[in-house]
Amino acid sequence: MLHLILFSVFGLVCVAGAVNLLLQRHPINSALSLVVVMGALAVEYLLLGAEFVAAVQVIVYAGAIMVLFVFVIMLLNAGEEEHTHGSRVAWLLGLPGMLAVTVLICWGLIQDQTSSVRIGELPGHPADIAQLLFHQFLLPFEVTSILVLIAIMGAVVLAARPESVRETKREH
Amino acid sequence: MSITLFIIVSFIKIALILFVLLTAVAYTVWLERKVVGRMQNRWGPTRVGPFGLLQPAANGVKFLFKEDLTPPHVYKPLYIAAPMIAVIFAVTSIAVIPFGNSVTIAGYDIPLQITDVNIGLLVVLGITSLGVYGVALSGWSSNSKYSLLGGLRASAQMVSYEIALGLSLVGVLILAGTFSLRGIVDAQAGHFWGFIPNWFIFRGGQIVAFFIYLTAAYAETNRIPFDLPEAETELVAGYHTEYSAMKFAMFFMAEYANMITVACIASLLFLGGWRGPVFGPDWLQAILPVFWFSLRVFVFLFVYIWVRGTLPRFRYDQLMAFGWKFLLPLAIANLVVTALIVAVT
Structure with a gap:
């Protein structure tokens, strides 16, 4: 039960970070929102039981790649972006398209119950992952x-x- | 052990370890001032308490009561968040570090570690790799040339040396076959040839890895001879130029807490952790491993200070060339040799 609550909370943090990434005007705030998304995703992996993947997610994405992003933003001293309203085509096609994809993904997940994993039962031991990577x-x-x-x-x-x-x- | 008892024990452990860590941080500063003072033929702090031993307390009070000045030209949210990020990540990484075996109190077996995860080493590496945000963001948000240059230098340096640091640890992981810090220490039990302790530093060329790790760790913690991010002759104070009072102290705490983490990891991975002669009555047997571990950590901290008193600062291009053209190939070569040795034997 606690796992489920934590899973939902960090899922929400993840989505909120992603939305904030798009809404922020300053590149450095967007980059930091992306760090939050990466961190929240790592926690989700951890809750699912994939400890190794969670650690690698933090080390590689949050610890190395995003540091480079922040580094480049600092180096170029990028200022605030100017937001435009976007073209009408994007609004007309984008919103229905987004809805359609969401419905499609949800429907697929509900239909296919066999491939889903219970919380904490993903085979994520480093030795298992090493076997997969270096043999199969x-x-x-x-x-x-x-x-x-x-x-x-x-x-x-x-x-x-x-x-x-x-x-x-x-x-x- | 019931869930309530587990939570109570965990809270006590966290409070205790945090207290010990922060005290150790304060007294490492004292030790550094004292030892560097003696190396330069002066006394170091002597006025507050015997041998200046109360100096850390006086420093703490001073930091708390000083005016906390926020310059008008800074980007405020990140300016305030940066020292917190630095200190939080520096302190968090201590959570997975074991200090000894387990002690039995009132019939319960309590391991001397906040939590034992089977990816312990990766957790430490992940958390310390996030510490760079504190330095980089403080440099950027201060909106000052010195700070920005310091922040840029720090992030470039930390990302570069992280690779050599990570690779130097892979040899130990191959020998131990686990990421768990407790498991790595357990793999170093016993002796070979009857008297040499079975520490990883003596096995399969890991002495090279040990020195790569130590060098890269000095760069990761921004210590002399790699303290380019705060080179006072050129950058005033680098990334923390614009900080005062407790925010400044937080960067200091982060730096020294990181030094202690590095010392702990080096002791656990290369020098057998808490292994050492254990004898005497039960209470002594419980305490001695912690003592041996602390002794190793103390030696590493002393070497840190010794190096600071001995070596001059590198030039920036020397620093980058050393990291990428010498340390990284050496780490890869060491990894290949270790893998071959393990495959043959």
Whole structure:
């Protein structure tokens, strides 16, 4: 019972953080709302029993990626955004679309009771996850790591100064 | 144990550990002033109480009664929240750290730890990695050039050294096979060759990992020689330039609490935690492990101060080059070697 209450409370915190992320005008407030969303999600994972995933969620997303976001906002000294009202198409198509997707997801969840997990019963022990990652899903795991490596190399190439790019071209 | 009793015991443990931690923080400041003073051939605090021992109390009173000045140009919500974030995350990480085995009081077996989770080490890493927000946000919200530069330096430095720090711990995790801090200490029981204690620092090249961890941890806690975020010769006081009174003291508390956490983790992971000779009557057997653990933590804190009295500050590009080009490859190499040793034996 306590688990259910906590689960609902942190679910609400998560949604509130997400709404606040959109409503805030200053980028740093939005970034911090996203940190709150990440933290609340980690608590949800923890309540479900996936301790390892919860810890990794905090370390990777809240502790590393969002710090970089905040760092960039600080470095660029980004000011307040100007909000526009948005186009009429977005209102006309967006709202019904959102409703339709919500109904679809709810219907799917109600129909398919077999794949849902009871609170605290998700197999989240680090050893289980290691078994899955390094035995059953080894190939996708390695492919993903190569993908990330390519992305990093791409970022380095894009961030390289134009002079150095020109120099390498002349060498060829 | 019933749920009410469990809650009461937990509250007592939390209050006790918080009290010990905050006292330790206050007296680490005293110790630092005293030891650095002696290293520089002066006395350090001597006026308040014998050996200046009441100096921390005097400092506390002074911080409480000083005028809490909020500069007019700051972004107020984050300016107020930043020191709280720093100190809350610094103090919270102590929750999963075990200080000894369990004691039996009135028939109940009480472990000397607030809570034992089987991802203990990850919890500590996660919470300390959130501590950077306190520093970064204080730098930004102060709306001053010195603070902003200090905050930027701190966040870049902490994110960079976190990688080497995390990788240096993986070797220990491979040897122990668990994330639980209690489990890691249990894995270091016994001796090999009859007399050398079975600590991880002596096994499978972990002595390299130990020094990587110590170096990276000095950078994580923004201590000399890596205290670029508050380099007073160039940035006045870095990220806490605009803070006064208790808010300033909170950053100080966070820094020293983080030092103590680092010392605890180093003792638990590399030096066998609370292991040591246990003898005598029952009450002594219960106390001695806590004493051995505190002794290790004290030695680490002393080394912290010793390093502060010895080494000059790095230049910023040296700091970044050292972290990325030396410490990180070394940590990866150590991880590969450890994995090979474990696979072969």
